[in-house]
Amino acid sequence: MGEPAIPGAMSPLGTPGEFAADEIEGARLLFAQQAEFLLGVVRVEQIPESDVPEIAFAGRSNVGKSSLLNALLGRRGLARTSNTPGRTREINFFALDGRLTLVDLPGYGYARVSKNQVEGWTRLVNLYLKGRVELRRTLLLIDARHGLKDSDRSAMTMLDEAAQPYQIVLTKCDKVKAEPLARRCEDIAAELAKHGAAHPHVAMTSSRTGDGIPELRATLSALAIPAQRG
Numbered sequence: 103m104g105e106p107a108i109p110g111a112m113s114p115l116g117t118p119g120e121f122a123a124d125e126i127e128g129a130r131l132l133f134a135q136q137a138e139f140l141l142g143v144v145r146v147e148q149i150p151e152s153d154v155p156e157i158a159f160a161g162r163s164n165v166g167k168s169s170l171l172n173a174l175l176g177r178r179g180l181a182r183t184s185n186t187p188g189r190t191r192e193i194n195f196f197a198l199d200g201r202l203t204l205v206d207l208p209g210y211g212y213a214r215v216s217k218n219q220v221e222g223w224t225r226l227v228n229l230y231l232k233g234r235v236e237l238r239r240t241l242l243l244i245d246a247r248h249g250l251k252d253s254d255r256s257a258m259t260m261l262d263e264a265a266q267p268y269q270i271v272l273t274k275c276d277k278v279k280a281e282p283l284a285r286r287c288e289d290i291a292a293e294l295a296k297h298g299a300a301h302p303h304v305a306m307t308s309s310r311t312g313d314g315i316p317e318l319r320a321t322l323s324a325l326a327i328p329a330q331r332g
Contacts, residue, residue, distance in 0.1 A: 121320040129323035130316065133175050135199035142192040146229045150195065155325050156203040156236045160227075161243030162253055163209030166273035169309040170243060171206065174319055191223065193230060202326040203236070211253030224260075231264035238325040239301070240268040246275045246306070249286050250293065262299045269301035270294065271318065276308040 121129075143149050161167050194206040207230075208223040231237070240261055244254060261268045270290055275283055287304050294300040305321070307314035 121317060125320045125323070126316050128329065129319035130176075132199060132201065132323050132326060132329070133319050137175055137204065138197045140195040140197050140203070142194045143230075144192045144226070146226060149193070149230055152203060152236050154197070154200065154203050154236065155238045155327060156205050156234070157322050157325065158205040158207055158231075158237060158240040159243065160207045160240055160257060160268075161209060161273075162211040162245070162251065165209070165243045165245050166309055167206065167209065167243050170271070170273055170307060171204065173307075173309040173312065173315050174322075193226065198326075200327070201329065202322070205230075205237075207240075210257060211251065228260060228264065231261065231266050234266070237266055239322075240266055241271045241305075242268050243271050243273050244290070246272040246278045246283060246286060250290060258297055258300065262297050265299060267299050267301060269303065269305060269321075271305045271307055273307055273309065275306045275313060276311045 141148070141150065159167050159171060191208055193208065196204040196206070198204060207227055210223070231240075242254065242257060242261070244250060258268070272283075272287065272290075278286070283306065287306065290304050291302065294302060294304070305314060305318050307318060309315070
């Protein structure tokens with residue numbers, strides 16, 4: 103008999119994703135390791151060479167990206183949260199146990215920054231994405247209360263053109279009732295079907311309640327370098 107399956111967040115089609123208990127625990131142990139800040143990049147020539155799988159986190163400013171990172175890692179303060187949207191102005195790299203690198207991309211879609219700043223961040227992110235063979239997946243965070251915005255669709259187009267696989271992660275799901283949340287999920291999934299680089303499953307999370315966090319950890323852990331058996 104194998105490990106019992108643990109139901110994950112519901113998929114847009116209503117089929118529960120499932121992870122074995124050892125997968126959930128292995129992912130928890132990985133994300134419980136000390137995450138080491140490597141560097142912050144503001145110019146393309148600073149992007150480090152690496153042979154470790156990378157997971158990038160992208161989304162509109164104030165979508166809850168820092169909160170999600172901190173929830174995944176089970177601690178406060180790795181990715182500092184801010185009430186001022188647009189605070190992250192560089193690409194930040196964090197090493198996780200030598201098995202996975204977490205990449206925090208600058209937030210987009212906030213009007214109180216200059217056009218030149220927006221163009222500079224967009225160019226830097228685009229150059230990072232293109233040809234980055236270590237990048238296994240980009241998580242595109244969407245506020246569950248608002249759904250896809252034009253700026254999110256622009257980010258999806260950028261990822262499609264860079265041929266980088268990405269997955270939509272709904273944040274702040276605790277702030278939306280079940281039926282509207284399910285409809286929003288279905289609408290997003292239907293739109294994703296038109297994008298070649300998009301993962302079909304929409305993950306639903308809440309950094310406040312922890313809903314969906316163990317399952318998202320397990321999803322990402324599967325992309326990491328396997329743990330060495332002692």
